[in-house]
Amino acid sequence: MGGVCSWKREYYYADENPNRRGVSGRYFKSRSSKWMWMMASAFFPPVVDCQSPRGGRSTCPSLMELCIHKIREDVSKFGSFSVLPRDVSQLIFNDLVYSRYLSAYSIEAFRDCALQDMLLKEYPGIKDSWIDVVSSQGSSLLSLDISSSEVTDYSLFLLKNCSSLQALTFDYCDLITEKGFKQISGFQKLTCLGFKNSTALTAEGMQCLSSLVNLVKLDLERCPRIHGGLVHIEGLTRLESLTIRCCKCIVDSDMKSLAGLVNLKQLQTPCVNITDSGVFYLKGLRKLVLLNMEGCHITAACLDYLSDLPSLQYLNLCRSSLKDAGCEKFSTALGNLEVLNIGYNDITDECLTHLQGLTKLESLNLDSCRIGDDGLANLAGLVNLKNLELSDNKIESDGIQHLSGLTNLEDLNLSFTLVTEDGLRNLSGLRSLKSLNLDIRQITDSGLAALTGLTGLTHLDLFGAQITDSGTKYLQYFKNLHSLDICGGGLTDDGVKNLKHLSSLTVLNLSQNLDLTDKTLEHLSGLTGLVSLNVSNSRITNDGLQHLRPLKSLRSLSLESCSVTAEELKKLQLSALPNLVKFRPEL
Template identity: 55%
Template sequence: MGGICSRKRDQQVVEDVVLRGVSARYSKSASSKWLRTSFSRPLMDTRPGGGNCPSLMELCIYKIRENIDKYTSFSMLPRDLSQQIFNELVFSNGLTDVSLEAFRDCALQDILLGAYPGVNDSWMDVIASQGTSLLSIDLSGSEVTDTGFSLLKDCSNLQVLTFNFSHHISERGLKLISGLTNLTSLSLKKSNVITAEAMHAFSSLVNLEKLDLERCSGIHGGFGHLKGLMKLESLNIRCCKCITDSDMKALSGLTMLKELQVSNCNITDSGVSYLRGLRKLIMLNLEGCNVTAACLDSISALDALAYLNLNRCNDISDDGCDKFSGLKLLKSLELSDTEVGNNGLCHLSGLTHLENLNLSFTSVVDSGLKRLSGLTTLKSLNLDVRNVTDAGLAALTIVLIGKMAISSGCGASCFDFLCLTRLTHLDLFGAQISDSGTNSLRCFKNLQSLEICGGRLTDVGVKNIKDLNSLTLLNLSQNGHLSDKSLELISGLTSLVSLNVSNSRITNDGLHHLKSLTRLCSLTLESCKVTASEIKKLQSTALPNLLYYRPE
């Protein structure tokens, strides 16, 4: 599959670039990518004459933001009001080293400046002046050094410290953390200065509940310093290539652990065996680790497990899948890029709480999909599998009543018994679904997200999609035969927030059909006969919420 929406095997999530106000979470399609970003607050127009009626408080804060240079101190204001003014300045990029001075001694509780431009040691004196009132601080991506960081020693009530990408802090500066004993959450993603020896600073953080050391490359051997942190519930050491099985042994005593992320580490079956005693573990992420089906024996002992990620564990196959049947509380199972096939699916039928199942790039074929019929709680299903065709999609609409198998045919009499009526997200990105296969889609009336990009759809197939009125995300890219007629059919899906029909025959003439989609925030029509100027014209006249569009 070519074009912007193609997905390559072993594609990795890019998380190094953190944008202020937006969490960078990427998916394989451009429109999906946009939809899955999250904003730090609702996009509300508080200006007089804006689309929403602002409150009196919002009007006051907006006025202060406009005239911030006229104020020298907010310390006499109630703390909650000072906090709102501060937050507004941060969100609007209006906070500078000069305006920051007005917040000295304001007893602010939250200073969230992650990836905010210009933050350095000169800011830290005002930040530290909040003293014991300061509960949460984010200095990710800043230029703060040991000198500025040391000023936080008087903020003894600090509970949440986020200092990701802390490239200007040395091992000596990290020792300060040992004195912040009220910390419950500590995040130091991608910090190369954290070594096994430096982790000794964590040993005194007896109240710590969450520790994030993702992409810290020098922490191998330091987990012995965590053995006294008996309140620790969440540990993220993703993408730490230095981590080995011996580190897992050091974690085996953290019996309160509920969430453990060790994806893309050098963990083998032996390392997983040390986790058998973590009986409160709810979430385990082993994506990309060097484990085999043998590790499933150890995982089966974790009977509280609700979320299990084995994506890209290439040696996981049907052998051992019987161990899944004992994980009765499992809600999410990720098996993408494994060798699991039809025989493995039969062991999932008893997982009556399963809501998310990812089978993309597995060995599953059409005949195995009928084995999913017992998963009545399933909400999200990823079948981005080249060997899945119309027949496989139809198998999802077959119900069993007594000894009689009935194809629903989407008739009302059988729809009430359809096994997957709760499905809200269906990913058929690379599956070979044709116009005929889309007849089955009419059964999934609750779908909110649908991706079909295998290249076999025409306008005829879109007729079976036009009545899925709950859809908010629709990706039909790579289907080169779709024309402006498809946009006319889609025009009734007024709940759509994201639409991708790239690499098709859509033209400027068809854009007027989209005027009814007033909720649309993302529109992707790359490699179509569409110009950015015409999309901008549509945006200005009919689509007020459109924030992301391509071509641009």
């Protein structure tokens, strides 16, 4: 049966998606949507739900799902799962981890089960005693994540039995010392290794990495004592992904050790102390696809060195020292670029004239620059653009007309700009738009009316817009919405009634609408696909919680500054919402 039911051990390159914004646990959010260079997201198995789905007709779960659901409820009755087929034991283990039913007692039932994957990232209560059971999986164990646990060096000693480990992650394991790191050298089959925020790892301690010749991915984020230690990875020529994010001890001389990593495809160096001189050592990395130098002390002069990287497609120079001077090298040095992030730099409309030649560009981040309407005229020819981040610029409605021909745009962020309803009319032809951020105070109901032709929208952010009950009637045109933010304070229960037909919604944020009452939760009770709901800072009470019982998929619920108690929320979780793992107020 192999590992078909196991969690994924694969890693992925950055998924550039600047406008996808989730709902914060609080009822306010950050000033604008920031460009995030994402690594792999945590993989969650599907939720076992024996209730009726959003369409009202029940679906019969598989026999395996029913069995696992029953085992979860009665897990204390089982002494061992080792007699079961490995894939079945793996499914049970995954489910217990996901539902937070795994404990120091129940994990004993998985001793000698030959599991392949034990992904326990940020799982509460993990100590060395748990690792004894992990070690019993022996050579079958391929992937282990015990990040944010209280394991010590002894745990790494126990893992020597797991000689086939391919992926090992122990980020934020503060009790592991340099003595424990020495054990890592014995895992010769490792392809992925991560230990973020390790204050114990030193340059000398990095000698343990020199023998791991099969490493493909290495994450050293926030390791503050590794200056001079990169010399120990010079021989890891199979390395394709290296992260030294926020390692402020790294300087230009350390970058010289990377020059021979000829298979490197992804390099993450945000917020380290490298300059243009450090970038010089990257000239030979001809397979480099993604380079993230956000917050480094580099200037446009480094573009000369980057011109020697023929495979480069993703470049992040956000929060560096870019100015208009020198940006004329963009079009000549980076003609193959697909993703460019130069937000938070001291650049103006003049710089954008030099982007006209980047015709292959698909993603562009200009967040918090000094761009105005005239600058947007230079983007009109970038017809392959799919993602455009213009948040917090001096853009007004007149400038939006230059975007009307970018018919491939899928994500557009105009938050904290000066755009009004008149400008939004220029977006009516962008039928490929899926994500639109209009967190703009001057946008009102008539702005929504101008967008009704964008029926493909899946994410709409109207966080600070002045939308009233009258404006919500236009939401009926957006049948495919997965996430929606309306937090300007103008909604009442009558307006929320117009949302009940948005059956595809999974994330909904209605916080800061002071006039919402328990009737709002009644209107939302049919949106059974909701995974995250925020109705903070409203007049909802404990009595209204009964309307949430049908929302079996709900995992996050925020009702801060309401007349709702943590005790009642806990009762709701235990009696009706078994998948609810995050709620506020909390005990």
